[in-house]
Amino acid sequence: EKTRRFLTTDVDKLFVPGKKLDDQTLEDLEELLITADIGVKATTELIAGLSKQAAGITDPDHLKEAIKEMILPYLEDDRPTDEATRPLATPHVIMVIGVNGVGKTTTIGKLAARHRANGKKVMLVAADTFRAAAIEQLSIWADRTGADILKHRENSDPAAVAYDGVEAARARGVDVVIVDTAGRLHTKVNLMEELKKIKRSMSKTMPDAPHEVLLVLDATTGQNAISQTELFTKAADVTGIVLTKLDGTAKGGIAINLRHSFGIPIQYIGVGEQVEDLQPFDPRAFLDAMF
């Protein structure tokens, strides 16, 4: 599997069978967890938990199982969502948000392809009117996936674009609407206000829209992902997380860190730049790949 190849950490190399889980091994394990971006606090908790069971842990497989058993409860609610069977509103509106360059637009292209594969009529809404050629980029993804696109001119009001997108989708009998937004740093108050406004504008034409708000996070990101999640959730009630760029060498331990702090499920992972490189998040498989 694509993720497995890159995510594997070296628990196996940590200790020779027969050796005890001693202080040195625990320190090595600490390094391994921290360098996976799991964060100091969560790592400290994990290490403390493991050192309590240290006497009973005598081989790497056992250690791996112990680690996974400790982490799994954090991730347990994150069940893969199956677009094919999940009941959706019509139209089902998904808003995609996140900081700059994490992979929002690309993820939208991949999501569109998944819904198209289930026979859904999809519309992409170009509410990033700010970044140079963002609209052109989304248009290419619409072409590639056979989705409709609703766009206005560059620099037009993104809230108006989002409103029109939902309106048009209802008129044209679209099943799934995916709204692209401009990347913004979570600390910029005016841009976060703009995000709230975009969200509100959709509910003016369809009261329960957007039905999903997906926060895209880059797996290469370190501890800042916590702050991103906190502030985006505060502004736009995030319903799910997409963790992109897991095809790199970053371990994506922030996923564990995040689930340690927030109740938001991780829904998809991105493992490349192509249309097929999006997978439903599977906690067990993720942990099996990591350890």
Add this chain to the structure above:
Amino acid sequence: MFENLSDKLNSVFKKLKGQGTLTEKNIDDGLKEVRFALLEADVHYRIVKQFIADIRERAVGADVLESLTPGQQVIKIVYEELTRLMGETRQDLNLTGQAPVSVMLVGLQGSGKTTTAAKLAVYLKKQGRKPFLVPADVYRPAAIDQLKKLGSQVQVPVFASDPGMNPVDICRQARVAAQQQGCNTLLLDTAGRLHIDEALMEELVGIKQAVSPSDILLVADAMTGQDAVNIAQSFNERLDIGGVILSKMDGDARGGAALSIKAVTGRPIKFVGVGEKTNALEAFHPDRMASSILGMGDVLSFIEKA
């Protein structure tokens, strides 16, 4: 939101008010807080370990200055050492060589290369140079359009690349075109790529060989976590980079990746990106970076007074 390092250290050291020196015993609790701060800032685990060992050595036995609490004394040492590690002298772009010269931008997907190319064009224009923007990303949808639009915003000519062309050919032909248009500095915007993508890393080597850029800059996201060392090391090994630009420093990222990248490559950080607009590029200041990594915001006034 968080208690800052200064408050934490002051409370750790409160117990030893009146004691004149930092001893091996009393320093460890303080260093634990420093270690925590550095890891939370995403400085790489190994680098933190080495750093703490060095600081410990320097701090043990150091006389506490009259004007500082022991906590402040530790921060002063940590801060000075961080600043020193980040590089004391400011380094500008390397533009030496036969005109037209080229500056090549490389990095992971989405790190900020294309935006930074436009920012550098503005910067160079201010210095009286004649920049020429070169879109050499034929993979990402609308990447060429993006640079064309940015070029027209900042009124800098853009080479007419076509996604059907080969990136090495683009760069080679752009040199000729730049000369014809009276431009003396090419800014090569390459496609984002993973440092483990063998074919695409080879492509960068090909561009380097074809145009011999006078500077190669790794554009890295300030929010990068522990993986920064692997990324920087790989790009540097393949391309022998001339420096680094740290983008997206305008948020609340502590930017520990800056220290990791500097430590593994030895290459200077030349600029920081502080916004999406084309003028949001600043010279790198090691002391500001040090206080950001420590989570202490502004320059530490008590240290300057001491």
